[in-house]
Amino acid sequence: MSMKSILLKSFGGVENLFIGTCPKPVPKANEVLVKVKSFALNRADILQRLGRYPPPPGDSDILGLEMSGIVEECHNNDLFKKGDRVFGLVGGGAYGEYCIIQQQHLMPLPSHMTFEQGAAIPEAWLTAFQAFHLLAQVQPHHSIMIHAAASGVGTALIQLAKVSESTKIIGTCGSKEKEDFIKSLGCTHTINYKTTESFVPVVSDITDKKGVSVIFDYVGSKYWNQNMKSLEMDGTMVIQGLLSGASVKDEHGADIGSILSKRLTIKGSTLRNRTNEYKTGLIKQFESKCLELFQSGQLKPIIDKVFDYTEIQEAHKYLESNANKGKVVIKSFNF
Ligand SMILES: NC(=O)c1ccc[n+]([C@@H]2O[C@H](COP(=O)([O-])OP(=O)(O)OC[C@H]3O[C@@H](n4cnc5c(N)ncnc54)[C@H](OP(=O)(O)O)[C@@H]3O)[C@@H](O)[C@H]2O)c1
Structure with missing residues (x-):
């Protein structure tokens, strides 16, 4: 099975980003396959595009560290079910149509939040x-x-x-x-x-x-x-x-x-190369201290601009220009 994804022709400028196809990932035990609705950009994506920040071993080499979407498939896990609205942190892969994530690194998307807002939270x-x-x-x-x-x-x-x-x-x-x-x-x-x-x-x-x-x-x-x-x-x-x-x-x-x-x-510190166990503990603490504050509106994800996935090159250029206040978010393939 294949899926659509934003891929890299080779390391370098934004012209290397293109929309192509690649194998659809298959979840293993403890993993969830998410149909990505939205993802957000990070400086790490720019560095990875330039060839200066490879993904940690075992993580997808597709760009993207954070996304929101809908659970498509679960494998041996008990925290989520097909159809749940979720958002979460990944070591790579958020620029794909589907993305694999450890079940403990997913969070339920609060009902009042949009997919763009959910995607703007995890990494930052x-x-x-x-x-x-x-x-x-x-x-x-x-x-x-x-x-x-x-x-x-x-x-x-x-x-x-x-x-x-x-x-x-x-x-x-x-x-x-x-x-x-x-x-x-x-x-x-x-x-x-x-x-x-x-x-x-x-x-x-x-x-x-x-x-x-x-x-x-x-x-x-x-x-x-x-x-x-x-x-x-x-x-x-x-x-x-x-x-x-x-x-x-x-x-x-x-x-x-x-x-x-x-x-x-x-x-x-860097977050990306932390162990899965460390990230699980961090996410648990974050959920228990902050999710209610997002519900009550005391905390809010700050979105500067939303681009369509077809505008990924413009979105990278925009982030690199230092123009943004808060996050740059992408509406992905399944939006
Ligand atoms: N260690 C980790 O785990 C981790 C995780 C995520 C992000 N980060 C880091 O956190 C930082 C912020 O990330 P982000 O994604 O939130 O960034 P961002 O939204 O892209 O914003 C970065 C801002 O930094 C300012 N800046 C850029 N170059 C600068 C320079 N040479 N001197 C002073 N200010 C400069 C610019 O604003 P001005 O207009 O104010 O100059 C720019 O808009 C980045 O360094 C990123 O690599 C680290």
Whole structure:
């Protein structure tokens, strides 16, 4: 049996993405076959398209880390049945007409949510949830700074901070429009990195010279030294992205002295290469803490733009242009 899918001719630019056919996956024990209605884009898709982020062994080499749809077939599992509306996290394969997923990595799609909204949640929100609650263990008295705050992950972090009653939520981003947007989501302070030479003095003013308790960084090299200066004593930084690169190119080198003198904790993580067991535990915690908040409207997936699957090349270009506020979502083959 075959299915339609968005496939890659070879690694490189968006022109390599095409609609073709490939074998329809067959679920094994503990797996579910989902008829995909919608999926969302991630930076990881761009890197994979460029040949710089291969899927972990055992995962589909079709692009796509998150999707929503309808259960088509279950194999030896008890959590879902054919016809259920679901959404979930996969190690690959969401760009296909059908997608295989571990049953424990699927969540029931709340009745008030559309398939586009469901597809916009798993990767960004699980990444943000993991960073906020498991890695940084943010407490209400903590002041926090979120870099790339208008991104899919950033817009989820702002909302998690807001419902956790963080009183100082500083967001950095690259335009006035994005500043206004992240403020509307809950940032108490915003910094436009394109018009601010260094965020260090701004953070110092906002925190009465103390520095922030926690930084969520997705930018990497160009912010390293400023981040070191902006953290308070015993502060924590979680690094989950390296949008500006991984080597610090400062004439004075990389400041590692602050880690020692301020007793800083630096943590890094990627979600995709975590074990199935880890992802299962994370998803369970996320479901129990957050699904009700989505039901009540206190949390919401932020969708910037929805494209049709035939516009996949335009959608990749749009994400790469840094234009989006929140997620870029695709209506897939079965929409
Ligand atoms: N570790 C994990 O498990 C994991 C999982 C998911 C995502 N991530 C990472 O999380 C980050 C956000 O992902 P996403 O999908 O939410 O991103 P996204 O929606 O595509 O947004 C990324 C934003 O980052 C900003 N940006 C890009 N390059 C930049 C640079 N050189 N300096 C400063 N800002 C820059 C841009 O906004 P501005 O207009 O504000 O510049 C861009 O719109 C990415 O680094 C991604 O790789 C990590």
